[in-house]
Amino acid sequence: xxxxxxxxxxxxxxxxxxxFCGQLLADFGAEVVKIEPPRGGDSMRQxxxxxxxxxxxxxxxxxxxxxSLTLDLRKPTAQAIVRELVAGTxxxxxxxxxxxxxxxxxxxxxxxAINPRLIxxxxxxxGQTGPYAERAGFAAVCEAMGGLRYLGGYPDRPPVRVGLxxxxxxxxxxxxxxxxxxxxxxxxxxxxxxxxxxxxxxxxSVMESVxxxxxxxxxxxxxxxxxxxxxxxxxxxxxxxxxxxIIGANQDSLFRRLAALMEQPELADDERFANxxxxxxxxxxxxxxxxxxxxxxxxxxxxxxxxxxxxxAGLTYRARDMLNDPHFxxxxxxxxxxxxxxxxxxxxxxxxxxxxxxxxxxxxxxxxGEHTDAVLREWLDYDDDRIARLRHDGII
Numbered sequence: 001x002x003x004x005x006x007x008x009x010x011x012x013x014x015x016x017x018x019x020f021c022g023q024l025l026a027d028f029g030a031e032v033v034k035i036e037p038p039r040g041g042d043s044m045r046q047x048x049x050x051x052x053x054x055x056x057x058x059x060x061x062x063x064x065x066x067x068s069l070t071l072d073l074r075k076p077t078a079q080a081i082v083r084e085l086v087a088g089t090x091x092x093x094x095x096x097x098x099x100x101x102x103x104x105x106x107x108x109x110x111x112x113a114i115n116p117r118l119i120x121x122x123x124x125x126x127g128q129t130g131p132y133a134e135r136a137g138f139a140a141v142c143e144a145m146g147g148l149r150y151l152g153g154y155p156d157r158p159p160v161r162v163g164l165x166x167x168x169x170x171x172x173x174x175x176x177x178x179x180x181x182x183x184x185x186x187x188x189x190x191x192x193x194x195x196x197x198x199x200x201x202x203x204x205s206v207m208e209s210v211x212x213x214x215x216x217x218x219x220x221x222x223x224x225x226x227x228x229x230x231x232x233x234x235x236x237x238x239x240x241x242x243x244x245x246i247i248g249a250n251q252d253s254l255f256r257r258l259a260a261l262m263e264q265p266e267l268a269d270d271e272r273f274a275n276x277x278x279x280x281x282x283x284x285x286x287x288x289x290x291x292x293x294x295x296x297x298x299x300x301x302x303x304x305x306x307x308x309x310x311x312x313a314g315l316t317y318r319a320r321d322m323l324n325d326p327h328f329x330x331x332x333x334x335x336x337x338x339x340x341x342x343x344x345x346x347x348x349x350x351x352x353x354x355x356x357x358x359x360x361x362x363x364x365x366x367x368x369g370e371h372t373d374a375v376l377r378e379w380l381d382y383d384d385d386r387i388a389r390l391r392h393d394g395i396i
Contacts, residue, residue, distance in 0.1 A: 001029075001357055002028055002029025002357055002358070002359060002360065003028050003029060003354065003357045003359075004025060004028045004029040004030040005029040005030075006029075007025070007029070007030040007031070007090045007091065007183070008030070008031050008033070008088060008089050008090050008091075008379075009022065009025050009026070009030045009031065009032040009033065009089070009090065009091045009092070009093060010033055010035060010082070010085060010086070010089050010091070010092045010093070011032055011033065011034040011035065011066065011092075011093045011094075012035050012073070012082075012092060012093065012094040012096070012101075013093065013094045013095035013096055013123070014036075014042040014043050014044065014095070015042070015043055015044060015047075015095070015168070016044070016062065016139070016165050016168035016169065016172065017095050017123045017139070017167075017168040017169075017171040017172050017175070017199060018093050018094060018095030018121075018123045018172065018175070019034070019042065019044065019062050019063065019093075019095075019172070020062060020168060020169050020171075020172030020173070021093050021121060021123060021171075021172040021173070021175035021176045021179070021197075022034065022066060022093050023061075023062055023063070023064060023065070023066070023172070024172065024173065024176040025091065025093070025176060025179065026064065026065035026066050027064070027065055027350040027359040027360070027361065028350070028359040029357075029359065029360075030090075030091070031067070032065065032066045032067065033066070033067045033068075033069050033085075033371065033375050033379075034063065034066045034067065034068050034069065034366075035069050035070075035071050035073070035082070036068055036069070036070055036071075036368060036369070037070065037071075037072060037073075038070040038071070038072055038369065038394065038395075038396055040368075041068070041070070041368040041369075042059075042063070044056075044058060044059050044062055044063070045059050045368065047059075051342060053341075055341045055342055057342075059365040060337075060339050060342060060345055060347065060364035060365045061347045061348075061364075061365070062365065063364070063365025063366060064337070064347070064361055064362075064363065064364050064365055065361065065362050065363060066365065066366060067366060067370070067371035067374075067375060068366040068367065068368055068369055068370045068371050068372070069369070069371055069372045069375045069376075069396075070368065070369040070372050070396045071395065071396055072394060072395055072396075073104055073106075074104075075394075075395055077390070077393070077395045078395050078396075079104050079105055079106060081376075081380070081390075081395070082104075082106055083105075083106070083110075083111070083114055084380050085379055085380065086111050086114050086115050086118060087114055087115055088115075088379055089115065089118060090117070090118070090119060090183075091118075091119045091120075091121060091179050091182075091183075092111065092118065092119070092120045092121065093121045093123070093175060093179075094120070094121070094122055094123070095122070095123040095124060097124070097134065097136065098124055098128055098133045098134050099134065101122075108120045108122075108194045112192065115192070116190075116191060116192060117186055117190065117191065117192045118192040119179060119182040119183065119186065119192045119193060119194075119195065120192070120193075120194045120195065121175040121178060121179050121182075121195040121197060122175075122194060122195065122196055122197065123171050123172065123174075123175045123197045123198075123199075124137055124197075124198055124199070125137010125138065125141065125142050125198060125199050125200065126142070126198050126199075126200055127196050127198035127200075127201065128194075128196045129196075137198070137199055137200070139165045139166070139167030139168040139171075139199055140161065140167070142167045142171075142198070142199035142200040142203060143161065143166065143167040143199075143203050144159075145200045145203075146167065146199070146200040146201070146202070146203025146204040146207065147203065147204060147207045147210055147211075148166070148167070148203050148206075148207070149161060150223070151210075151221060151222075151223055151224075152223065153223050153225070154223055154224075154225040155222055155223045155224065155225070157223075159223065166203075167199045167200075167202065167203050168199065170199070170202035170203055170205075170206065171197055171198065171199040171202040173202070174197040174201070174202040174205070175195060175197040178195030178196075178197055179195060181195075182195055227283070227287070229280070229283070230277075230280035230281075230283065231250045231280065231283075232250055232279040232280055232282075232283040232286050232287060233247060233248075233249050233250060233255065233258070233279065233283075233286050233287055233290045234247070234248045234249065234250045235247065235287050235290075235291075236316065237287075237290055237291045237294040237295075238291060238294060238295045239294055239295065239297060239298060239299040239302060240295060240296055240297055240298050240299075241298045241299055243299035243315055243316075244315070244316050245294060245299055245302050245303065245306075245313055245314070245315055245316075246313060246314055246315070246316060247290065247294070247306065247311065247312070247313045248311075248312040248313070249290075249311050249312070250276065250279065251276070252268075252274075252275055252276060254310070254311055254312070255267075255268060255273065255279065256268040257309045257310055257311050258290070258306075258309070258311050260309070261305060261306065261309045261311065262290070262293045264289075264293075267286075267289070272285065272286075273286055299315055303315060322334060323346060332349055333348065333349055334346050334347065334348060334349060335347065335348075335349045335361055337361050337363065337364050338363075338364075339364040340364075340367070342364075345364060347361065347364075349361065369396070372387075372396050373387055376390075376396075
């Protein structure tokens with residue numbers, strides 16, 4: 001039994017932040033019904049790269065384990081259907097702009113009146129309250145305002161972004177966490193609640209001590225490229241065969257092991273490098289010494305030798321490296337799932353791993369409206385004639 005088996009979820013919204021929250025809920029067993037516009041569906045069906053036949057390659061991942069129900073939420077009849085569905089729903093996930101659900105008569109207070117046990121996860125750029133609440137909040141903007149963008153890149157160049165919508169996925173994880181906490185609260189009290197997950201605060205939550213460093217010490221953390229200031233040696237170093245290896249040997253005991261492997265054990269007792277703070281002050285010098293050594297060895301030799309010495313190290317993997325790595329294979333970190341259009345398709349597995357009730361990728365993203373009839377029959381007991389009328393009227 002999966003941990004969220006028996007939990008019913010309505011996912012309303014599109015793109016990444018809300019749907020990623022829905023993906024996590026579905027991965028761990030919740031029945032997630034994704035509501036999409038009848039014409040076109042979620043924009044994620046068109047986003048990202050495609051295969052040679054033009055089939056999207058992101059949709060099978062972010063919509064995996066979900067069911068697709070089409071409803072034109074702009075129409076009162078569709079809104080009434082949502083209210084019917086809510087009576088038997090545990091969690092709603094939505095990431096529309098603030099106020100949109102209220103315009104449709106589907107705000108939290110409206111729906112709680114139907115189902116007091118309902119948990120509503122609302123994912124937006126800036127949250128449900130405050131002067132910025134109604135602003136459009138894409139991940140790029142919220143990553144910047146949450147402090148992440150300023151730290152990305154090198155000090156002599158403008159800030160850069162990581163090649164992922166990390167703000168959206170952090171917000172989706174925040175919404176997922178809030179849903180689980182709200183379920184536990186409901187287990188104790190019988191009451192549902194609203195979860196207010198914003199992208200900028202999800203980013204802010206992982207900013208370590210950046211705010212406190214400034215508030216109490218006047219320190220402004222700056223861009224530093226491939227290393228963290230004062231943490232050494234911990235960087236990307238060149239190899240003899242043109243790869244880059246990441247080595248993290250900034251603890252005293254680890255540095256002593258690295259120095260011994262380098263056949264320069266005296267470095268561990270050199271006053272410039274003998275402890276954490278000393279190495280931080282002489283970061284450029286120790287990085288130069290380590291880099292000169294790694295440049296004389298192949299990547300494969302370095303990985304094996306450093307692992308044997310107990311020094312954390314690894315290569316900078318791309319997708320093909322992950323697919324060919326024996327550790328990834330042994331743990332099934334990547335699984336292949338049959339897709340109606342793509343065939344067997346590789347994607348990341350479900351994490352974290354639970355020993356007694358693990359999650360599972362049961363199927364890839366559904367076809368648009370694939371489960372409309374089944375959901376209306378099973379959840380609301382609609383008959384064929386009623387479903388046919390809804391389809392004729394453009395409601396589904």
